[in-house]
Amino acid sequence: MLKIITRSRLFIANLTGKIGFYPSLFALGGLVFGFAMLYAEDRGVSSFLIENAPQLVINDAETARTLLSTFIGGIISLMVFSFSMVMILLNQASNNYSPRILPGLISNKKHQNVLGFYIATLIYCILILLSIKPTDDKNQLPGFAVLVGIVLSMLVLALFIYFIHSISEAIQINKIIESIYNSAKTRLQQLISKTDDALSKEDFPSSEDWDAIEVNRTGYFQTIAVDALLELCNTYDCSVEVSVPKGTFILQGIPIAKCSKALDDKQKEQLLTCFGFSRSEIVSHNYILGFKQLTEIAIKAMSPGINDPGTAITCIDYLSELFALRLKKEDFSFIKNQEKQAVIKLRTIDFKELIYFVFAPLRAYCKHDVIMLHKMLTALYFLQQSHSVIENSETIIIDEANRILEDAKAGITNKEDLKGVFDIRNKMAAINSTQKKLVALDH
Template sequence: MQKYILWLIDYIRKLESKIAFYPTVFSFTGIIFALIMYYAENNGISGYIIKYFPALVINHTDTALNILTTFIAGLISIMVFSFSMVMILLSQASSNFSPRLLPGLISNRRHQKILGIYIASLLYCIFTLISIEPTGDSYQLPGFSVLFAIIFMVTCLGAFIYFIHSISQEIQVHNIMERIYADAKHRLEKLLDSEKESIEEMSFPDTDNWEVITAKRSGFLQTINLDIISKIAQECDNKFEVFAIKGNFIHLNQLLYKVEKSLDEEQQELIEDAFLFSRDEIISDNYILAFKQLTEVAVKAMSPGINDPGTAIITLDYLTELFTLRSSKSDESFVTVDDEALIKINTVSFENLMFYCNSALRTYVKHDLVMVLKMLDMYNHLYKNTTNKTYQKVIVSQVKILLKDAKASINNEDDIEVIEARAKATLDN
């Protein structure tokens, strides 16, 4: 049963990130409401309202037909324009910033819901138009339904105005980076809170001789349901070490986890289903993706084709904040029950994360004095805001590498002196 629940949750999460999810849900809602109104009209709701509230009912066939046909044509035009704007947004974000930003932009729920309102209103108007009887009899004319069509059209106009405002804000790189940063910060803070609840110095047995379990499928490891693994560990007095890192692409037969005692077939299937794979990457599940995306935006901004150092500087500000948060987190995490570590979870180490981001940045910024100084400021800030000696050594190492690259790329001696003086602030600590 747990297997199917996990599969259903994973399937719903994937569906919700698709651009057509909310429009499809809203479309069915519009059709269902149109059928409800058709049933109500057949039971004389328009005749009842004409008797008590005549101003609320459109009681002329030609007027109703003109209103509905105009609404249908107008909604199709608005919908086509809105979809075109979304495609332009995605194309511009892909070419100017990074293709990896597209999943986050596509999954924007506000835009999905607005498109869904358009389609639901359009389908409602179509079904209401079909229900009009050609006799023109006032009791057969769905006058009250036409009133709802007018209300829906006014709602669509309001949604269209909001859509224009939202899409103009969404395309701005500062807002894109703010969203990425906010998602990653929320995820990191959540992980830090969970670490505070565990024991700081956690002992865990050596796992060299434990049974090795490999992956039976491939894909991006989206998330891990640790509750299921922890429950099995308690039931069979077992311990696990998870080697697969969330966000990484897991290949077939790659090491997934180690287990202290052998598991039966049913337990292995449950644990296998606890590893949720996906072809998409989501920041709310994996904060590492935010570092990758922000780094790629900075690299793209500093490339000769774009040449936008202002965007790169803003990106470094966000990276500094995220690295500061990450420096407060341990490289290893544990799941504990009654102060006993049952699961050890390996994550992307601070050293590897620094190397990944900074090696890509150095390639494009080592010749630019302003960007080199900005990166040195980032290192200095990180060094002062972490008490982890291992992390401080990593930061010092990155300062030395950047200093070496900058000296090889910048010929101006005055600039080199400025860079050395800025680097000294970190190296002398």
């Protein structure tokens, strides 16, 4: 039973990220609503309205057919145009920014809801059109259902205007960057709020001799069914250490976790059902992807084909805020049972590892650009002054600053430009509380 519930949760989590999920629900809703209106017509709703409010009822069969046929053709045209706009958005975002941002754009609920309402109205109009018979008189004609179809079609036009406005905003790089930032920030804040300051690395036993659990499929490790995994730990009286961080692409047969007890094949299969895999990457599931996507957008913006340093600078600004938030989260994560004992240890990306993999490609692609080097050092200067719960975080930041300064000395020949870059270095040295030295200009 637990296995079925866990798989259902993970299946629903992956299903809701598909572009066709919500439109399918709307389509089903349109079908149900159409049958409900036909049932109401059989109960005499149109006859009642003809007697009490005749102005609300369409009482001519040919007029009703013409209106519904026009609405069906018009809605199909709007659907084709709207889907084309979505495809153009995805293509432009992939070419100009980064292919990794596509899952986030596809999962935009606003656009899915608009397209779903189109489909629901289309199905409703077709259903009502089929119910109109040539011999209908005004008392048998589904006049009220036709009126509802007119109202729904007007709403389609209003939603189309909203869709054009929304799609024109969604294609702007600033909106895309802000959306990625907000998703990563929200996820980070959730993790920080769940952090227990009373726990430390020493509270969890060593897993060196524990039984390895090998993954039985290939894909991106996206989610963990925490409640189900906790229940398994309580049932088998064991502890689990997740060996790989979320967002990692895992091949079949690679160990994904370690268990303090030896489990049989059936128990291992139950444990593996707690891990969700996907072929796409969603920032709301893993904040690390937010860092990765913002970095890739910045690098793409600095390429000769795009040549948009303003976008790269904006990405570094948002990355600075995310790093400042990341400094408030420990490099380790535990999940406790009801007895407040840490029974699950999660593998996370260390701050040192994260900051290196963000700034390393930026240094490689921007080491000849004075403004970008200045901006990167300014970001590190800002982080140096931020509150941190991570041990040796200032040393990590200074190490990264030294790498940038070394690249600046190697890539910039103009002395005045180089001096401007090293002015930030001097500010960092002034507040340096560690023994770590910063690279000097003339050494």
